[in-house]
Amino acid sequence: MTELLKGRTIIITGATGGIGSACARRFVAEGAELMLVDRDPARLAALAGELGNDPLTMAADVTSENDMNAMAAATVERFGKIDALIASAGILRTSGQPTQMVDTTFEEFRTIVDVNLTGTFLSNKAVLPAMLERGEGDIINVSSVSGVKGRAFDAAYSASKFGVVGLSESLAEEVGRRGVRVQTLLPDAVETPIWDQLGGAALRPKTMLPPERIADCALWLIALPRDMFIVNPVIAPVQQRRKKGKAAAPAAATEEAKA
Numbered sequence: 001m002t003e004l005l006k007g008r009t010i011i012i013t014g015a016t017g018g019i020g021s022a023c024a025r026r027f028v029a030e031g032a033e034l035m036l037v038d039r040d041p042a043r044l045a046a047l048a049g050e051l052g053n054d055p056l057t058m059a060a061d062v063t064s065e066n067d068m069n070a071m072a073a074a075t076v077e078r079f080g081k082i083d084a085l086i087a088s089a090g091i092l093r094t095s096g097q098p099t100q101m102v103d104t105t106f107e108e109f110r111t112i113v114d115v116n117l118t119g120t121f122l123s124n125k126a127v128l129p130a131m132l133e134r135g136e137g138d139i140i141n142v143s144s145v146s147g148v149k150g151r152a153f154d155a156a157y158s159a160s161k162f163g164v165v166g167l168s169e170s171l172a173e174e175v176g177r178r179g180v181r182v183q184t185l186l187p188d189a190v191e192t193p194i195w196d197q198l199g200g201a202a203l204r205p206k207t208m209l210p211p212e213r214i215a216d217c218a219l220w221l222i223a224l225p226r227d228m229f230i231v232n233p234v235i236a237p238v239q240q241r242r243k244k245g246k247a248a249a250p251a252a253a254t255e256e257a258k259a
Contacts, residue, residue, distance in 0.1 A: 004223045006031030009079040011071065013062050013123050014089030016043035019142060019187070022211035023086050023218050028053050030219060035075040037062075038089075062089045062119030068126035075130075082130045084138040084222050087123045090116045090160075098153030109156040116160035121167060128180065135179035138222050141168045142214075145188045145234055165232060176229070183221050186234045187214050209235060 005027055012027075014020040015036035024034055024047060034055040038044050041059040048055050056078050060067035075082050093099070094108045120141050131137025146154065147161030165184055172182035189208040217235055224230070 003031035004219065007033075008083040008222075009033045009035070009075060009081055010084040010086065010222075011035040011037060011075055011082060011123075011127065012086045012088060013037045013071075013119070014087075014142075015057075016040055016047050017088060017090075018211040019214045020086070020088040021047055022215040023088065024051060024055070026212065026215040026219055028055075033079055035071065035078070037071055062087075062123055063114045065122050065126075068122040071123070072126040072130060075127075081134060082127050082137060084140065085123060085127045086140050086142070086218055087120045088142040089119050089123075090142065092157055093154070100153060101155040104156060109159075112156040113160045113163070116157070117163040117167070120164050124167070124171060124182075128175065131180045132175065132178055136226070137180045139168075139171070139180065139182045140218050140221055141182070141184045143168070143184050143186050143232075145186050147184075147186055148232065148234070169232075172229070179226075181224075181226070181229050183229055184232050185214060185217055185221070186232055188235060 008031075010027055010032045012020050012023055012034060015024055015034075016038045020036075020038070024036060027034060028051050034051070034053070036044055036047060036055050036057045037060050039059060039061055041057075044057045044059060048057050056074065058067075058071055058074060060071055062068065072082065091112055094111050099108070124139055124141070127137070127139065131139075141164050143164040144157075144161040146158040147163075147165045150158040150162075165186070168182050168184040175182065187209060214235060217233065221230060221233075
């Protein structure tokens, strides 16, 4: 590895999830010091043991302002700074099946928005003072392609991820000139254990990205020269683009013939 992140301190929320753990492995390989944050202390301990570089860990809830403030304070106390935040904590559904909005309970809607959007807001807000004081930092918020194109039967998820995009764009305008770079990742379906939890093969998309690809993109965004930033990159598998291209060609030819 090239040690692109040597000497950098990075917080990862949702650290034991598919994207979060892939980022942790990738960043450690590049020399980063990590604060790993997740609600599950047992899985945090297992990941920390696997990484083997003595990361700081904290069992915390991203929807708790106190927890997020404690996360930032503990990171500064241990490492003296916060170079980057990867806000990857998120949930797709609280139930196993896709749900029409008319059948979505208020409790389910509120839970999804709280974790995905409020959690992003609180984690971002918590790290900002340390970053602004130094005049430098990177915030990478993990949204979704559903944050730029609504998806049927997942209204709460799409709404929350649209919110993450809007929050990130607004914050980028606020703090970009003060040295803090805010960027958003918009992955398509990612191969993570969540699909097994939501019903297995019947609900799995046919084409998915391995979480390591998302980690590669997050690394790329953090490692960009300080005078650059990338706006809302959508990350999708090549097979999906080829499939869409083949499907669209006959329709396009038909429209041209009609004209």
